[in-house]
Amino acid sequence: MSPRRLAAGNWKMNGDLAALTQIDALCDAFPDPGCDILICPPALLIHPVKGRIGAHPIALGGQDCHTRSSGxxxxxISAVQLKDVGADYVIVGHSERRADHGETDDDIAAKAAAAHEADLIAIICVGETEAQRDSGQTLEVIETQLAGSVPPGATALNTVIAYEPVWAIGSGRTPTKDQIAEVHGRIRAVLAQRIRDAADLRLLYGGSVKPSNAAEIFAIADVDGALVGGASLKADDFGAIIRALGEAG
Structure with a gap:
């Protein structure tokens, strides 16, 4: 059986203890959401969020991890420490980490491998800049990032790929349906050459996903969910996206 679709919320450097009321609202609204739900809050909030979630079907993740387990x-923060406080996932290679911290594909592969070693699911992010899109390099960039960022041992059980066109993140702009389908289709084809169960590996779209466009995005082939930024901070907005994903099957 293929893994269920995934709605992942990346809070980035936002949120505080007062924001945990949004977690309460999600728990109340989705006793059986019809898809997997993931919240990736700032690391300081993972443990208190875990306490609020209790037995509700919402998973937790970190936004980054070190390549080493300690030192x-x-x-x-290490993947081992994230696991210890209740995380099940960790995002690696987000474009903001690549740009702000100079992370390379090799760095990201090492972090993903560390996540796997700690029994975390690695969400590996890939995506092109606006200049790369405009110059027709999108597929080449994506293939290069996949080749360098996905470590040996990646499977559909321990890895998720998130396609986030850099120019769409937080901009309110999204690629066309055909553009998203083209990239997701290429990701699936590239991974099929090196991952045995690539057909079951979840591919998320990220980049200005919001309630108004979620259903249209989730109807695209090879889109198995979303990595949501700003819209995940409010239970009403993220809830609408979760409902759209659950209804998409």
Whole structure:
């Protein structure tokens, strides 16, 4: 059986203890959501969010991890530590990490491997810039990122791929349905050459996903869910996206 579709919320560097009322609202609204739900809050909030979720079907994830399990790495968090406080997933290779911290494909592959070693599911992000899109390099960029960022041992059980066109994140702009389908189809084909169960590996779309466009996006072939930024901060908005995904099957 293929994994259920996934609605993943990336809070980025937003939220505080007062924001946990949004978690309460999600728990109340989705006793049986029809898809998997994931919240990736700032690391300081993972443990208190875990306490609020209780037995509700909402998973937790980190937004990054170090390649090492422990050591003299001030300010960093290991995959082992994320697992210890209740995380099941971790995002690696988000475009903001690639741009703000200079992370390379090799760095991201090492982080994903560390996540797998800690029994976390790695959400590996790929995506092109606006300049790369305009110059016709999108598929080449995506293939290069996949080749360098997905470590050996990746499977449909321990890995999720998120396609996030950099130019669409937080901009309110989204690619056309054909553009999303083209990239997701290529991702699936590339992964099929090296991952035995690539047909079951979940491919998420991210980049200005909101209630008004969610249903249209989830109807696209090879889109198995979404990695949602700003809209995941409010239970009403994220809830609408979750409903659209559940209804998409």
């Amino acid at each position: 003299a790495h001030t300010g960093d």
